[in-house]
Amino acid sequence: MSVVEIVEVGPRDGFQAVVPIIPTADKIAVCQGLLDAGVTRLEAGAFVSPKAIPQMSDVREVLAAIGAPTGRRISVLAPNAKGGLLALAAGVDEIVFVISVSEAHNRSNVARSTEESFADLAVLLRTAPRAFRLRLNLATCFDCPFEGRVDEDRVCRFVEQALALTPALEFGVCDTTGRAFPDHVRRLMGRLRSQYGSEEVGFAFHGHDTYGLGIANALAAYDAGIRVFDAATGGLGGCPFAPGATGNTATEDLVFTFANMGVRTGIDLNRLLAVADRAVVLPGACVGGHVRALPRHRVVAA
Amino acid sequence: MSVVEIVEVGPRDGFQAVVPIIPTADKIAVCQGLLDAGVTRLEAGAFVSPKAIPQMSDVREVLAAIGAPTGRRISVLAPNAKGGLLALAAGVDEIVFVISVSEAHNRSNVARSTEESFADLAVLLRTAPRAFRLRLNLATCFDCPFEGRVDEDRVCRFVEQALALTPALEFGVCDTTGRAFPDHVRRLMGRLRSQYGSEEVGFAFHGHDTYGLGIANALAAYDAGIRVFDAATGGLGGCPFAPGATGNTATEDLVFTFANMGVRTGIDLNRLLAVADRAVVLPGACVGGHVRALPRHRVVAA
Incomplete structure (x- = not known):
C-alpha cells in the first residue's frame, strides 16, 4: 500500500490571512486537534515581521503549547535569515524558507530580489547555531500573478542554486495562484524528481484549489512520484500577496481522495472533519473544500 | 493538438431538478447561448413522464426553438422505449437511453429491473420508425447510493449486453454520485476502450463534482483515451433519485482546464461564462463550479 505525507499548513498559510486575528487559544486548539487527528507534519506558524503580518505574532505561544510531540514534525515559515534564527532560538527544528521563482512575486512577497533571498538563505545556513531541517518553498513555480506562466528551466536553476548551498533539503514546489494545470504539474514534478531527487533531496507539492484543480494537480504530482503534499484544513488560506489566490487544497478533500484510492x-478523516468544523467558523476564516460541506455519513463511510 | 467533445447536459441533467420549473423561454435562451458559445453537442431535455418530472414537459417547445443547427448534435434523454419513440416522432436524431448498472438504482431511477430496461431498449431499436444515433448512459458505473462500490466486471457485462442489441452506439459511463476516484476512472475507462472501443463503439465520461473530484476524474478519463465528456454549464444538476448527489462537473471548469492544457x-470560454451567469441566477438553480465565481479577467486571460 502506498503512503503519503500530508503537511498541514492551515495554521500558517490559512491563519496568516485571517482578519480579525484568530485568538491564540483557538489556534492552539486547531493545532492540537490536527495532531490528535493523526497529522504528522504541521506548519504551525511563521516568524515574520509582526508589523507586516500581525496574525503570526503569537507564534511562540502556539509553539510552546504544541510542544514537541513524539513522531511529529513541527515546522514554521521564515521569509529571511532573521526569522529563521528566531525560530531556531524558539526551539523549532524545521524551517520553511521561501523564495519565489518569479522575481516580481518575490519582491511583492518578501520585499527583496531572489538573489538577495538566496544570499539570506546562505546567511541562515552559515550562522545557524545548530542543525535544522530545511524546507525551501519555491513560490510561483508554475504561474505568477504578475509575470504569468513560469519557465520550467528557471525552476530548475533555482533548485540548483539551493543545492549549491546545502546538500540536504526538501523543496516545496508551490502553485501559489492555483493556476497550475495537471499536465504542467506532472511534467515539472517528474523532471525535478528525476533530475535532483535523492535520499537527501525531496520534493513536495503545495497546491491551491482556486480553479477547482487542487485534487487534479495533487494527483498529477502523485503520478509523478511525489509523496509529500501541503494542504490546509477547511481549505483555509490564500496568499495575501497573490491577488485573488484563494485557499489551499483542503486537507480533508485530499485525505478523502487518497483514502479511497x-x-x-495516517490521518483519521472523522477527527479531521471535526477540526475543520471548528476552523471554518472562526471569524474571518476564508474557507473552501468540498467534502466538509457534505452530510458526514456520506464522507466517512467511504 | 488534441481535441475533445463536450456534451453540454445542463438543459437536461441540470434543469430536470430545478424547482420552481424554469420558464421555457429561459431554457431556450440558455440552449441558444450554449450553441452560440460553440457547444457542438447538446442534451436539450428529456422525454419522461410529465407526472414524474414536470420540469421536462416543455421539451418539444425547446427542441422546436433550437431547431437543427448545422454541425451540431442535439440529443434528448429517454428512460424507456415510449420516450424514445416520442423523441423520434418529435424529430430528434439522437437518443440518450439510460440504464443503471446498479439494480437498486435502476429501480429507483426508472422503476424497473435492469433486465426490463434492456428489453425495453430492444423494443426501441426494433420499433423505431427510422435510424437514430444511440447514446446509452450507464448510470452508477462506479458507485451507487444504495449498493456502494460497483463491480467493473458488471459494467463490462452491461456493455456486452448492449452490444448484443446494436453494433453502433456511444456509452455514457456515468459517475452518478461523484464518488468515483481517478484511479478507478482511469482503470475502468481504459478497460472499456481497449476491450470494446471501435469506430462504431465510443465511450464518454459523465462526472459530478460533489467531492471536488470532477476535474481530476475527467482528466483520468482523458488519460485513458476518452475524448467525449458530459458537463453542465454552471455546474447545474444532480440526480433527484441519487440522494445528495450535487451538480455535474461545470462545463466552464472543464473548458478552462482543457484550454490551458x-x-x-471548440467552445468560447468568454461566451460560455456569460451563459453560465444567466443560468445560475435562475430561481431554484443548484449550481457549482469554480471558475465562474472568479474575477472574469483571471479566467479568460489564461
Whole structure:
C-alpha cells in the first residue's frame, strides 16, 4: 500500500490571512486537534515581521503549547535569515524558507530580489547555531500573478542554486495562484524528481484549489512520484500577496481522495472533519473544500 | 493538438431538478447561448413522464426553438422505449437511453429491473420508425447510493449486453454520485476502450463534482483515451433519485482546464461564462463550479 505525507499548513498559510486575528487559544486548539487527528507534519506558524503580518505574532505561544510531540514534525515559515534564527532560538527544528521563482512575486512577497533571498538563505545556513531541517518553498513555480506562466528551466536553476548551498533539503514546489494545470504539474514534478531527487533531496507539492484543480494537480504530482503534499484544513488560506489566490487544497478533500484510492495518509478523516468544523467558523476564516460541506455519513463511510 | 467533445447536459441533467420549473423561454435562451458559445453537442431535455418530472414537459417547445443547427448534435434523454419513440416522432436524431448498472438504482431511477430496461431498449431499436444515433448512459458505473462500490466486471457485462442489441452506439459511463476516484476512472475507462472501443463503439465520461473530484476524474478519463465528456454549464444538476448527489462537473471548469492544457474544445470560454451567469441566477438553480465565481479577467486571460 502506498503512503503519503500530508503537511498541514492551515495554521500558517490559512491563519496568516485571517482578519480579525484568530485568538491564540483557538489556534492552539486547531493545532492540537490536527495532531490528535493523526497529522504528522504541521506548519504551525511563521516568524515574520509582526508589523507586516500581525496574525503570526503569537507564534511562540502556539509553539510552546504544541510542544514537541513524539513522531511529529513541527515546522514554521521564515521569509529571511532573521526569522529563521528566531525560530531556531524558539526551539523549532524545521524551517520553511521561501523564495519565489518569479522575481516580481518575490519582491511583492518578501520585499527583496531572489538573489538577495538566496544570499539570506546562505546567511541562515552559515550562522545557524545548530542543525535544522530545511524546507525551501519555491513560490510561483508554475504561474505568477504578475509575470504569468513560469519557465520550467528557471525552476530548475533555482533548485540548483539551493543545492549549491546545502546538500540536504526538501523543496516545496508551490502553485501559489492555483493556476497550475495537471499536465504542467506532472511534467515539472517528474523532471525535478528525476533530475535532483535523492535520499537527501525531496520534493513536495503545495497546491491551491482556486480553479477547482487542487485534487487534479495533487494527483498529477502523485503520478509523478511525489509523496509529500501541503494542504490546509477547511481549505483555509490564500496568499495575501497573490491577488485573488484563494485557499489551499483542503486537507480533508485530499485525505478523502487518497483514502479511497488506497493510499495511506495516517490521518483519521472523522477527527479531521471535526477540526475543520471548528476552523471554518472562526471569524474571518476564508474557507473552501468540498467534502466538509457534505452530510458526514456520506464522507466517512467511504 | 488534441481535441475533445463536450456534451453540454445542463438543459437536461441540470434543469430536470430545478424547482420552481424554469420558464421555457429561459431554457431556450440558455440552449441558444450554449450553441452560440460553440457547444457542438447538446442534451436539450428529456422525454419522461410529465407526472414524474414536470420540469421536462416543455421539451418539444425547446427542441422546436433550437431547431437543427448545422454541425451540431442535439440529443434528448429517454428512460424507456415510449420516450424514445416520442423523441423520434418529435424529430430528434439522437437518443440518450439510460440504464443503471446498479439494480437498486435502476429501480429507483426508472422503476424497473435492469433486465426490463434492456428489453425495453430492444423494443426501441426494433420499433423505431427510422435510424437514430444511440447514446446509452450507464448510470452508477462506479458507485451507487444504495449498493456502494460497483463491480467493473458488471459494467463490462452491461456493455456486452448492449452490444448484443446494436453494433453502433456511444456509452455514457456515468459517475452518478461523484464518488468515483481517478484511479478507478482511469482503470475502468481504459478497460472499456481497449476491450470494446471501435469506430462504431465510443465511450464518454459523465462526472459530478460533489467531492471536488470532477476535474481530476475527467482528466483520468482523458488519460485513458476518452475524448467525449458530459458537463453542465454552471455546474447545474444532480440526480433527484441519487440522494445528495450535487451538480455535474461545470462545463466552464472543464473548458478552462482543457484550454490551458492545449486541448481544443471548440467552445468560447468568454461566451460560455456569460451563459453560465444567466443560468445560475435562475430561481431554484443548484449550481457549482469554480471558475465562474472568479474575477472574469483571471479566467479568460489564461
